[in-house]
Amino acid sequence: MKKIIKPFWSYDVEQTEDWLQEMAEQGYILKKLHRASRTFYFEQAAPQNLSYRISFDRNQGPVLASRFLENGWTIAAASGKWQILQNSKPANEIKAAPVRQGVITHNRNVSFVFFGLLFYLLGVLLANLSTLVSSWLQDGTVAVEPSPLWAITYLFLALTLGAIGLAIYSIVKIKKSNQAMLQKESGIAAAKWKSSQPTLEIPESSGRFVKKAKLGWMYAPDRLESWLEKMEQQGYQLHHVGTIGTVFYFVKGEPRRMSYHAEYMSTVESSYFSIYEDAGWLKIFESWSAMEKWVIWCREYKEGEEKPRIYSEGSSHLKRARRMAGLYTVLFLPLLFIYAVNANREFQEFINEGAALSLFGLLPAIAFVLFLSFIYRMWAYYIRLRKNYSVFHR
Amino acid sequence: MNADKVMKKYIPMTETAFYILLSLTEPRHGYGIVKHVEEISGTRLHLGSGTVYGTLTKMQKDGVITVFADEERKTLYEMTDLGKQLILAEIGRLKELHRNAVKYEGDFL
Known part of the structure; x- marks a missing residue:
């Protein structure tokens, strides 16, 4: 049994598939995948020509769909919702394979998590940096207290920087491989309409x-x-x-x-x-x-x-519009809340303490009105659309 | 989604959903469905791309249809067993409608 650890194998599944194929050509046949430790287990055998396909499917059972079985696919390894299929048929005889969609969506969700992490960490880092800079600006020096606990601080800094690096790597890598997969799958259609377009x-x-x-x-x-x-x-x-x-x-x-x-x-x-x-x-x-x-x-x-x-059916158009408006509303509500709190504070200072009303102080209020208008416009669009369809059907 | 829930959600079916399912006697591409529906409805129905895509996505989520990629990597849509059950149930309902329509049609002439 040969063990190989591939920490980021799932970011670019096409690359991993090629790698598995090369391993099989050298006589190492995939037997097992241990997801938590990112370890692939191989058994040594006679070199073989195998093609691999990695799929991720929320609703897939332990048994392959008959269409895939008929086309020569078998499950080489499975772990969680991941499946690695292998096929000994030559590529031109394989008429059906799992779609890439599951992998693309899953990896996109992973990159969203890293986006969240990145924003959080950068925020923490900036907050600390600004404290440091402002205290340095105030008295021109930064007093460093000797303390054995500094080791922990440096360790945390290293961890934070490491996590930021990991997040950026993951986001970039996933973006690249997702785009390549999407392009390949719609490549034929794209080539067709590109030629019909005036150059x-x-x-x-x-x-x-x-x-x-x-x-x-x-x-x-x-x-x-x-x-x-x-x-x-x-x-x-x-x-x-x-x-x-x-x-x-x-x-x-x-x-x-x-x-x-x-x-x-x-x-x-x-x-x-x-x-x-x-x-x-x-x-x-x-x-x-x-x-x-x-x-x-x-x-x-x-x-x-x-x-x-x-849209030939109004309801499917309305559903899409409603989803868009709902999503943006949910995204903007926290912003609205923050701007409202800030605008109110500026306003209180202006009333109670007679602070000068500057453009800067007005910014939260302006932002509040702006985002409120966005939400209003989206729902107005939805209502317009609904009216249109009801007139159309009458 | 279990069978009962799916039946409740889809029956009675919209014309779009019915014709999309009815066209899946064999696996087809998205636009292949549109062309086929146009053909069997005698060019009465032109399904819009967005409507077809939205309906197919919903059906796939509910386990009524499934997808695979052909040798050109294009997505093909295929009926599942649950989907077959669903279309048969709807056809049964439509047969009843048709029976009664024929039976009482004369009274309105």
């Missing part, structure tokens, strides 16, 4: 673009859609959207009949993109952040044709 390579600085900034459109996506459609009718063809989604680059050309659709997705799957793209929708924008995934789709239609719609 209009214009550098951003060429001056040929009509640039328009649009901030906060996420809180009223329907308004963005109708604005884009109106621009197209006037011959302003949307060429692309800036990386963070706030600047829209148009090219002046022929008026087009276009249907635009902007939507929020909490999880992104390759099947999501391929269903839309196969149906003829063109993805013109996808936000970078995995937590706030916004996608803008568009599709041209001819005169006399019905305007293409992404």
